[in-house]
Amino acid sequence: MPRLEKIKYEPISVRELFLEMKNLSELMIDLAYSAALFNDKGLAEDVLELENRVDTLTYLLEMEIMIAARDAEDAEALVGVSKVASAADKISDAAADIAAIVLQNIGVHPIVSEVFEKVEERLTRAKVNEDSILIGKQIGELDLAARMGVDVIAIRRNQQWIIDPKGGEQIENGDVIIARGAPHGSKGFKALAEGKLRKLED
Amino acid sequence: MPRLEKIKYEPISVRELFLEMKNLSELMIDLAYSAALFNDKGLAEDVLELENRVDTLTYLLEMEIMIAARDAEDAEALVGVSKVASAADKISDAAADIAAIVLQNIGVHPIVSEVFEKVEERLTRAKVNEDSILIGKQIGELDLAARMGVDVIAIRRNQQWIIDPKGGEQIENGDVIIARGAPHGSKGFKALAEGKLRKLED
Structure with missing residues (x-):
């Protein structure tokens, strides 16, 4: 289990938080594929660490959105951001699932390597x-x-x-x-x- | 709700099923981002349709893996394929979540568009x-x-x-x-x- 960060509110803009979440989640997928392809435990550990970071960003973003929304109109405008951020979080979870296989020594089947090699x-x-x-x-x-x-x-x-x-x-x-x-x-x-x-x- | 396909076993190789799942899930993320960026309902519907396809592929793959695994050794080798396929399914779910925002008229916040525009x-x-x-x-x-x-x-x-x-x-x-x-x-x-x-x- 990766160590969990204590979440503390920091004032970071929603835009900045969301951009980092999107970039990280995409990077994590690439890293997870590479970790599986090369059976690289170091890369797999990096993915789990980044997953931790994305979780923290998700909390910070939700807090920032709550603070930003003063009325129903704001809330309506911001709920989409929260939804898309959840999707980025889900993508990073999927990457972490792949990384976990590498770390759990489940072993990467040749079929998986072959498909990932197309990258x-x-x-x-x-x-x-x-x-x-x-x-x-x-x-x-x-x-x-x-x-x-x-x-x-x-x-x-x-x-x-x-x-x-x-x-x-x-x-x-x-x-x-x-x-x-x-x-x-x-x-x-x-x-x-x-x-x-x-x-x-x- | 997208119409659900009836799942019927077809003999397709695990490799082929898995390759299609991986390619589709990646395409879906790109399509979902574009759908959000341009508020394009056609693209968003395509994503939901593909999500349906990925779900079907997931079932077919699980069935194929069950049939392929004759003993504990096979099962051990194949469980990793099943795990990675689930991750691809999770990625396609995330893409569908983004597409759903476009179709539900939740509206895409300028922050989201701005970040997606970096693509x-x-x-x-x-x-x-x-x-x-x-x-x-x-x-x-x-x-x-x-x-x-x-x-x-x-x-x-x-x-x-x-x-x-x-x-x-x-x-x-x-x-x-x-x-x-x-x-x-x-x-x-x-x-x-x-x-x-x-x-x-x-």
Whole structure:
């Protein structure tokens, strides 16, 4: 069972909360598929952690909506937001169900792997090692998309997730980076993060 | 309430059933977002129809798995497939929840539209009219991706769905085509389907 966060009201805009929920739930599906495909327990644990985060966001959003709705008209306008947010929560639950299979050692049947393999661009999870030349570099200056066809979609740093990081974000030692890309580029990127490859390809 | 299909056992491979479930559930999420964004009741109805199909597939898959599992070892290997299929079913439920908001006239709050708008490449739903120059053409020969940056991802024909149609698939009068593409191309494609544009751009 993932540890449950204590929910405390924080003033965050409904828009911001909802955007994060939608992005996280979509990322979680991709991560869960990749976790199942590669039987990757680390990725599966990330999914459960994100599921925790989405649950917290759901509570915060519901509270924010309650506060925002002053009369029947407001409530009518906002009930749709609450419904769509519940749908995003349901999607993240589904992703967590898939991740749980990986963690429970139920094993992923070849049929599942085969179907998930159709995903052309896969996700990779790479932990930045102290030897990595990526440390201190900004994501933008690395120009990973052009160089190796790889796109950084999330960074996990000290229990926090940075989703869709900006180009100015600096990579730190110990970061766990989730990247999307074709197999060859992903392999190279993982080697860079783990300090096994010490030079950027041109 | 969507009409419920009577479920009757048909021998379809677990792999085929599962692949269709996964593809449909993903398509449904995209369709539901587009339905909400454009307040498009036609798209929303498509989502509910597909949800019906996914429910049927879920039953067929469970039956197929029961038949395939002859002993404890088989059952252990197949329980993961059943779990992942349930997750796909849950995702399709979430999509149906979003579609229901559109059909119930709850209205889509600007916050929701704004967040869904971030999806760069949107889905379009176009009904092929008898005047359309697309009729009788194979999808492949139209070369829509190169010409207008549009990709046909599904065709609804006589209550049936053709998901991810092959290049040899011929377009028929009355087809409802779901295409993905940037706004300009999508608009052109819709005009072609509706017979308002009578010439393919080069």
